[in-house]
């Protein structure tokens with residue numbers, strides 16, 4: 353949709369073919385039983401005024417002066433053995449809390465918090481594709497993010513486990529290892545937290561689905577045609593060119609140029625011959641240890657009441673049990689109390705997300721072959737989680753029920769997501785950050801635009817890649833005319 357908005361504004365005539373009934377892909381939400389389940393935005397990088405990414409969100413209608421954001425008060429809070437630790441928006445408050453908790457970790461705490469401050473200078477470059485940037489562009493970018501080099505040097509070569517082990521206090525270790533799927537570079541943790549501390553990672557009012565709908569509306573207002581329930585089955589190729597697309601209902605649609613904006617594994621497995629996949633992308637798919645992906649087993653809870661004591665994002669240790677095929681000894685709880693319209697008056701929606709590995713994905717994929725067994729396992733797992741939720745928060749006894757349960761397989765079914773992943777490749781400490789240009793060698797009129805082109809994915813990557821696809825097309829035709 354981002355590519356569509358930019359192209360329409362530049363005078364192109366475009367059409368989008370979306371397989372689902374609603375646009376937005378993974379940036380979505382749905383109603384259940386009088387409640388609204390928001391599936392995506394925990395924080396949107398680029399909510400702070402003045403950055404190029406903020407401009408991009410405004411240009412495509414995702415944000416505007418009328419929309420407003422919910423300010424995140426905390427990044428997350430953990431609890432274990434009766435002790436609590438919170439990573440606040442106010443980083444000095446966090447520093448104090450950490451120091452009070454563990455004076456013997458003073459040096460590491462101060463270093464961590466100083467580097468979080470440096471990480472606040474991180475920006476997502478969204479002007480033009482990286483391969484089109486000149487040495488001067490790189491110089492300017494380097495200068496604007498000069499602190500990031502130091503951060504990379506200190507925290508880019510270690511993973512979350514190694515970061516945790518730098519601290520002596522078990523709760524600090526637990527906080528660090530429980531927030532992100534294991535394997536993530538420690539650097540990612542600091543950058544994510546800094547997004548919140550700098551006020552650049554708030555949550556647009558109305559949530560994910562409304563944001564997706566605003567982008568769709570902007571696209572239509574610019575004259576774009578958005579077809580929903582229009583699944584693409586193939587891109588029709590003749591020599592070095594695509595001639596058209598074949599929809600599932602066997603309609604053929606021709607065009608001069610094509611932008612594939614869905615999952616890249618699916619693109620080169622189903623829509624285009626596999627040999628066209630860019631090498632840099634192929635390498636990441638092949639190197640499973642270096643570039644793993646993660647998904648989630650998720651539960652939405654309907655809570656009868658509003659509970660300020662569980663506001664925000666909470667993580668707590670629980671009696672270990674199996675989720676997918678992994679042992680989970682930790683649980684998360686996200687409260688949507690900040691969005692009263694998501695629940696009937698006086699009630700709240702809560703959500704739990706258990707990180708799931710590629711092995712877990714295979715478990716759910718195999719189980720899905722037997723729909724009844726799949727449904728039963730989802731329910732049983734959610735019931736086990738409910739026991740642990742109540743053990744942690746006894747005041748929820750009799751006041752919480754399961755609203756919905758979804759697995760990594762849900763993302764594959766809904767969005768054709770590879771391994772059910774909803775972010776792109778995790779850059780591990782052993783791997784290099786890779787950005788894949790959205791061009792396809794051997795095909796002159798097909799471009800890619802997907803979060804998979806720029807790790808670690810997320811909405812900014814997806815939007816940037818859409819903008820870059822439009823940039824290439826605008827340039828292609830301006831150099832022709």
Ligand SMILES: Cc1cc2nc3c(=O)[nH]c(=O)nc-3n(C[C@H](O)[C@H](O)[C@H](O)COP(=O)(O)OP(=O)(O)OC[C@H]3O[C@@H](n4cnc5c(N)ncnc54)[C@H](O)[C@@H]3O)c2cc1C
Pocket residue numbers: 369370371372375376377378379391392393394395396397582583584585613614615618648766767768769774775801802803804809810811812814
């Ligand atoms: C639980 C969860 C939490 C998240 N939290 C955040 C967050 O806090 N912040 C953040 O920035 N990001 C977050 N994300 C990630 C974010 O949702 C994704 O990064 C983003 O939606 C990816 O966009 P995309 O366009 O690349 O892919 P998708 O969203 O997968 O969109 C691809 C689209 O292509 C369509 N499609 C697929 N195949 C076909 C076909 N054959 N024909 C036609 N259409 C097709 C799909 O239906 C879909 O609409 C979260 C995601 C989830 C699930």
